[in-house]
Amino acid sequence: MKTIFLSLILSTFFCCKAQEKLNDIPLKEEVKTYSFETVVADISIPWGIAWLPDGSMLITEKSGELYHIQNKQKTTIKNMPKVVNRGQGGLLDIAVHPEYATNGWIYMTYSDDSGEEKGSNTKLIRAKIENESLTQIEELYKANPNSTKSHHFGSRIEFDNEGYLYFTIGDRGSHFENPQDLTKDGGKVYRLHDDGRIPSDNPFVGRANAKEAVYSFGHRNPQGMTKNPFTGEIWTHEHGPKGGDELNIIKKAANYGWPVISYGINYDGSVLTKLTEKDGMEQPLYYWLPSIAPSGMTFVSSDIYPDWKGDLLVGSLVFQYLELVKLKDNKVIERQKIATDIGRLRDVMQGPDGYIYMAVEGKGILKIIPN
16 A cells, blocks of 8 residues: 555656646637548548649558549559458558659558567558559568557658658557667668668668668657648657657757656556666657647648648547647747547648648548638
8 A cells, every 4th residue: 555655646746746847838729720631431440641743642441441532522442462450550650652643552560460579560651653552562571579468559750851751660569669769660760771781871770780771769658740832851750658658859869768768657546667868868859748640740841731841740549639749949838729529539640732730530630721
């Protein structure tokens, strides 16, 4: 009994410390200046969104289907790889090569059970679409070993301005083993050439006992990644435990601290770590307390939404809204609800037409139309 009581006191103390450091930026209520248009319905768990040069969309469904959306009509792409749809695993993110018009490559991540060990882990592939069928499928990276745990697969994909491909893999629920160990996959941001080769200037190339594809480490479960169109930086957010979801700017070779430092606690209320900062470990740009369970993220660069331009949009799974994160000099200065009670918001993207699109579980893809 004394142990439980002490644990509650300590968890309250560390949460209070976190609140002080957060500066308690309040979440403003929604001001409805927009409506929603359904682009495509009847997708149970839409996970990722990408666009082809002709303006049509590619949508991943967690269960393993890839849809091609043209004029609000949905076509299922054939010849998809086997996807392990279990827990948080399934068909995850999708991205289109920046030079798709000349090379035709698309990229996807999903949970895959190939390998000697039981269970599954995150795989990155590239492929082409011909006659609404997947062709020329190439495996670019497979995290190992497999795990029978059913959570924290990541995973998002993004290209930077130099054409490098970044993708994320969560810690696979093994937070005391994977994120701080460079010999193990999980809890990392990875960086590759577009064909899967490892860049020679990756930070751990040539280092003994290190995964050379790793670009940064010490992450928990990054389910949001986007390129800042104004600076070219790669931004991520990741799920914390109970509290402590983080917003980060990714730096080469940086250690983001999980689970050595955290602004969250265990789900049972016990203290996970007494440290919220440590030399050699990055502080988040911002953290959410309580957790919003962030998923999907995009910068607004479109003139269609002048009041949002230059700011971030982040989906919330647990509170079921879209959050506008207003920024100034890479600091969060304001937060506001958008699309309150919309549902479990899995992804948000700005399309090539300048409009914002949301992937909402049980609803499909919705487009935000300013009034």
